[in-house]
Amino acid sequence: MGRLVEYILLLLSVVLVVSTLTGSTNNYYNEPTGNEGFTDCSLTKKFAQFFNVSLTSYTLKRGDSIHWNADLQIKRTIKWGILHFTMTHKFKNYTNITFLDDKFNLCDFFVDLINKHCPIQPGMYHLNYSAQIPNLLWPGRYYAKGTVYNKKGEEMMCQMTELTIK
């Protein structure tokens, strides 16, 4: 029981960290968004845009604490959203293994991250999240990707990064 809860919390932690990654986007590569280490993979920036996205480190040990910071500009009121988070490990140069592939309620994340309930009004929000790297991850190189969809299935945000777990 205790272990299960701990596992779920750790899993959620990492998801939150990357969720943040989910944010949205700077597609203009010459625009000074300051998204160090993060790639914007969103199709559009009409819903939201991330600035100054960073992790304290992209090389981590299991059990390490990690801090994710970002400035999120929300452009359209968010009433509902699904966050799809995946974390995929490059295994021995010949296959990818998906360790995490989960969907979460975006509005719950906003409660945790900025203590606000949906609907989230347009504006700039500073996101600061701390989490711990779960022990279940194998050492190696990972792609972490977060995508957010609205009720119509439109992609609102997408962020990805690469991490190394030592």
Ligand SMILES: *[C@@H]1O[C@H](CO)[C@@H](O)[C@H](O)[C@H]1NC(C)=O
């Ligand atoms: C990003 O960070 C810089 C330096 O701290 C700050 O001046 C700028 O306002 C930030 N951008 C946004 C959109 O908050």
Ligand SMILES: *[C@@H]1O[C@H](CO)[C@@H](O)[C@H](O)[C@H]1NC(C)=O
């Ligand atoms: C995998 O590929 C990288 C470069 O493509 C190489 O440096 C590394 O040694 C390879 N690892 C294995 C286990 O083959």
Ligand SMILES: *[C@@H]1O[C@H](CO)[C@@H](O)[C@H](O)[C@H]1NC(C)=O
């Ligand atoms: C693993 O995933 C990455 C990123 O999606 C992709 O570029 C790469 O080709 C994949 N490798 C294999 C062996 O499927």
Ligand SMILES: *[C@@H]1O[C@H](CO)[C@@H](O)[C@H](O)[C@H]1NC(C)=O
């Ligand atoms: C993030 O929050 C922690 C406390 O949880 C604080 O120590 C840290 O300074 C904050 N970082 C930023 C950039 O706001």
